[in-house]
Amino acid sequence: xxxxxxxxxxxxxxxxxxxxxxxxxxxxxxxxxxxIASAANLFLVSLGYREGGIAPIFTGAESLNMVLxxxxxxxxxxxVINLAVTALMLSFAIMIYRHYGSLDALKxxxxx
Amino acid sequence: MILENAPALAIGIPxxxxxxxxxxxxxxxxxxxxxxxxxxxxxxxxxxxxxxxxLSGISHFYAVGAQVPGIISQAGFPVRVVxxxxxxxxxxxxxxxxxxxxxxxxxxxxxxxxxxxxxxxSLLLLLAAGITGLSFTGDFFTxxxxxxxxxxxxxxxIVFFREGEGFEAxxxxxxxxxxxxxxxxxxxxxxxxxxxxxxxxAIASLVGVNASFIDFTAVALIASALxxxxxxxxxxxxxxxxxxxxSGIVSAVLVASGLVGIYALFRVLFLMxxxxxxxxxxxxxxxxxxxxxxxxxxxxxxKQTSLxxxxxxxxxxxxxxxxxxFGTGLAAVTSMDIFSFRAVIGGMFQLVNDGLDLGLxxxxxxxxxxxxxxxxxGEISGLAHKSPVLAVLFLIGMFAISGMPPFNGFASxxxxxxxxxxxxxxxxxxxxxxxxxxxxxxxxxxxxxxxxPPYKGKVEVLPKSMLLVMCIFAFFIxxxxxxxxxxxxxxxxPAAKALINSQAYIGGIL
Numbered sequence: 044x045x046x047x048x049x050x051x052x053x054x055x056x057x058x059x060x061x062x063x064x065x066x067x068x069x070x071x072x073x074x075x076x077x078x079i080a081s082a083a084n085l086f087l088v089s090l091g092y093r094e095g096g097i098a099p100i101f102t103g104a105e106s107l108n109m110v111l112x113x114x115x116x117x118x119x120x121x122x123v124i125n126l127a128v129t130a131l132m133l134s135f136a137i138m139i140y141r142h143y144g145s146l147d148a149l150k151x152x153x154x155x
Numbered sequence: 156m157i158l159e160n161a162p163a164l165a166i167g168i169p170x171x172x173x174x175x176x177x178x179x180x181x182x183x184x185x186x187x188x189x190x191x192x193x194x195x196x197x198x199x200x201x202x203x204x205x206x207x208x209x210l211s212g213i214s215h216f217y218a219v220g221a222q223v224p225g226i227i228s229q230a231g232f233p234v235r236v237v238x239x240x241x242x243x244x245x246x247x248x249x250x251x252x253x254x255x256x257x258x259x260x261x262x263x264x265x266x267x268x269x270x271x272x273x274x275x276x277s278l279l280l281l282l283a284a285g286i287t288g289l290s291f292t293g294d295f296f297t298x299x300x301x302x303x304x305x306x307x308x309x310x311x312x313i314v315f316f317r318e319g320e321g322f323e324a325x326x327x328x329x330x331x332x333x334x335x336x337x338x339x340x341x342x343x344x345x346x347x348x349x350x351x352x353x354x355x356x357a358i359a360s361l362v363g364v365n366a367s368f369i370d371f372t373a374v375a376l377i378a379s380a381l382x383x384x385x386x387x388x389x390x391x392x393x394x395x396x397x398x399x400x401x402s403g404i405v406s407a408v409l410v411a412s413g414l415v416g417i418y419a420l421f422r423v424l425f426l427m428x429x430x431x432x433x434x435x436x437x438x439x440x441x442x443x444x445x446x447x448x449x450x451x452x453x454x455x456x457x458k459q460t461s462l463x464x465x466x467x468x469x470x471x472x473x474x475x476x477x478x479x480x481f482g483t484g485l486a487a488v489t490s491m492d493i494f495s496f497r498a499v500i501g502g503m504f505q506l507v508n509d510g511l512d513l514g515l516x517x518x519x520x521x522x523x524x525x526x527x528x529x530x531x532x533g534e535i536s537g538l539a540h541k542s543p544v545l546a547v548l549f550l551i552g553m554f555a556i557s558g559m560p561p562f563n564g565f566a567s568x569x570x571x572x573x574x575x576x577x578x579x580x581x582x583x584x585x586x587x588x589x590x591x592x593x594x595x596x597x598x599x600x601x602x603x604x605x606x607x608p609p610y611k612g613k614v615e616v617l618p619k620s621m622l623l624v625m626c627i628f629a630f631f632i633x634x635x636x637x638x639x640x641x642x643x644x645x646x647x648x649p650a651a652k653a654l655i656n657s658q659a660y661i662g663g664i665l
Contacts, residue, residue: 056341063334069326076333083340090348114347117296121340124303128333131307135314135326142319 048089055082069136069146073129080125087118158204162217162238165201165248166288169194173280180273188263191276195256195283202245202252202287209245210649216240216293216663237354237664239293242653243503246646247418248290250510254411255283261518261624262404265525275315281308282408289415293664295343295377296353298419299336302384305412306332312408313401324400328393335383342376345369355426356664359657363430374427378437381423384416387478388447391471395455398467403521406463407514410470414510417474421481421502421654429488429657438486441478442575446582448475449589456596462532465600466516469556472589473509477502479586480571483578488655494577499651500643501570507647508563508635512556515628519549522625523604526615532604540609542617546601548625553601555632557594563632564590566639 055078062075091114099109140146157164172194179190205215217238240248259279266272285304292298306329314325343353349369352358362370386394398406424441428434452472459465480502487495520532526542527535539546555562558569568590576583635642653659 060334063330072330076330076337079334079337083337083344086341086344087347090344111351113353117343117347120296120300124300125333127307128303128329131310132326132329132333135310135322135329138314138322139326142322 048085048092052082052086052089055079055085067148069139069148070133072148073132073136076132077125077129080121084118084121087114087121090114160217161201161205162215162240162291163219165198165205165252166238166284166291168198168201169280169284169287173277173284176273176277176280184266184272187273187276191259191280192256192263194280195252195259198283198287199252199256202249205240206245206249209240209242209653210646212242212649214239214241214653214659214663217291236297237293237356238291239356239660239663240291241660241663242649243418243651244290244422244653246503246650247415247506248287250507251286251290251411251415252283254510254514255279255286255408257514257624257627258404258407258518261407261521261621263620264618265404271315275312278308278311278315279408282312282412286412286415289419293355294353295346295355295358298355299340299343302332302336302339302380305384305415306336309405309409309412312405313397315405316402321400324393324396328397331383331390331393335380338376339380342373342380345373345376349373354664355423356661359426359429360661360665362427363657366431366433370427371433374423377423378420381416381420382444385413385420385474385478386416386471387474388444388451388471391448391451391474394471395459395464395467398470398517399461399464403463403517403519403524406466406517407521410510410513410517413470413474414506417477417481417506421485424485425488425654426657426660428485429655434488435486438482438484438488440482441485442482442579442582445475445478445480445482446585448472448478449586450475453589453592453596457592460533462600462604463517463520465596466513466520469516469593469596470509470513472593473505473513473556475589476568476571476586477505477509479575479582480505483575483582484655486578491655494574496651496655497570498574498578499655500647501567501574503647503650503654504563504567504635504639504643505571508555508567508632511628511632511635512552512564515548515552515625515632516556518621518625518628519545519552522617522621525621526617527610527612528615529612535604535610537605537607537610538614539605541614544617544622546605548629549601549605551629551632553594553597555636557597558590559594561633561636563635563639566636566642 059075059078059082063072066072066075093110096110097105099112143150176187179187218235282305285301285308288301292301310325310329313328314321346358347353350358350361383390428437449472452468452475456465456468459468480498484495484499522545529535555564558564572583572586
């Protein structure tokens with residue numbers, strides 16, 4: 044059962060990398076990075092899953108033998124960080140659109 | 156009491172100062188500047204204290220939120236975030252924080268007439284906190300967090316002066332580093348899934364005994380992210396773009412973040428691969444990437460017309476020298492002979508010299524722009540008549556970066572050449588040719604900007620603060636160049652030992 048989750052992670056990461064590498068529209072590149080981030084979050088959460096585990100919430104817990112909440116904490120942090128990165132990338136995309144009048148990655152001026 | 160918490164304070168003070176800057180900005184420009192300099196200086200003092208301790212052999216292992224690092228959970232592994240301050244991480248943090256402090260001092264006069272100083276300094280302080288954090292962290296997830304802190308704040312700094320195409324460079328930088336950081340997160344996840352640990356030292360102690368394909372996959376993912384951060388050959392393309400479009404002050408700080416990226420890369424590789432048969436292969440791969448970085452950096456620098464872009468390619472070449480030296484050391488880490496050990500010492504020395512030389516050159520470019528008020532360096536020639544001090548400082552930076560005696564670049568590069576020659580003569584020859592070409596490139600630049608008929612336009616007086624900062628750089632360049640033996644024995648030898656000796660690192664944490 045858990046194997047399917049990892050297959051989904053790989054598929055999501057592949058889609059995201061494809062979008063980030065081959066799409067010319069800057070917004071699509073940002074979306075691609077977001078998909079990779081979702082894959083990473085899914086991966087972390089699925090690592091923390093234990094069959095029949097007890098959630099680490101002390102109020103009304105059945106026993107004190109709970110699962111470690113580290114992966115969940117990591118995922119929350121990673122979601123917050125990715126939100127900041129996405130917001131910054133989108134604001135850059137807006138400024139690029141204002142400067143060049145286009146979101147096409149190939150219509151760029153900085154050249155070798 | 157305060158000194159016990161120095162590793163946390165060195166990260167915490169700039170972080171707090173970054174958000175408090177806006178409050179002091181309301182009180183006036185002078186109050187804000189005093190606050191920024193005080194914040195950076197306080198962090199610098201703590202790092203100097205830690206570095207003196209670490210270089211004399213006392214490493215600090217600081218467990219965040221606990222008395223001792225070795226807090227063990229029920230399942231039997233350390234749960235705390237540990238900050239590790241040994242000789243090498245303290246040295247790297249010292250160099251990087253000094254670059255931030257000096258660039259901050261240098262920039263004070265830039266915001267005399269411009270608005271938005273508090274935003275700039277907030278980002279600068281945030282970057283300083285990220286840099287210190289990345290060099291001290293002993294935990295993979297904190298490494299990811301600080302890597303992202305550095306990416307976000309430096310992307311903000313790159314586009315700060317809003318020069319149209321700067322946003323393109325900033326977008327490119329942010330996209331590449333965001334993808335890199337996510338790769339690192341996948342690597343961290345693989346390690347967590349296999350060992351249930353995040354602590355670098357604790358994982359390294361388990362990997363060393365029975366390394367498998369899964370471990371190498373995770374190491375490869377993490378190493379690729381950090382290679383992207385330090386801008387080595389196949390992923391060097393963001394570096395010239397960013398250095399061309401960012402202000403010279405910002406570029407000097409970005410050099411500091413690149414140094415910390417190189418350090419983090421080799422800390423992970425030396426810890427994870429020290430006891431595995433793969434260390435030789437990975438070491439050679441890194442050394443070859445270094446040779447290609449040198450080659451691509453100098454050949455591309457030859458044909459550049461923009462000075463900042465040229466120095467950007469020179470920065471790629473300089474990174475290549477460090478990768479070459481450390482890669483050669485890593486290749487022979489299982490049977491450490493005298494030459495491989497000297498290569499690691501040379502790499503440490505070169506890492507520090509990169510910061511000094513590139514920092515001085517980028518600040519000089521900013522200073523030339525400041526006194527002439529020209530956006531394009533190509534419009535300037537014959538500046539030596541009006542401003543001989545800048546010409547002398549440029550000569551020092553140029554000789555230092557191309558490895559001419561008696562400057563620091565010579566002292567470090569000669570160690571790299573002779574030690575790498577024992578492992579592979581071809582790599583050493585490419586390195587020597589690379590430095591010679593760097594000298595040729597910079598002589599061309601020097602002639603174009605400083606020599607020729609006297610400069611016609613108006614030249615402003617160079618502010619004393621800027622001059623002082625550049626003289627501090629020149630002083631250290633000469634100091635390391637004239638007394639390399641003392642510098643190696645006092646600083647780089649302990650640092651190289653700390654980098655190679657994974658047992659001391661692992662033993663401190665467990």
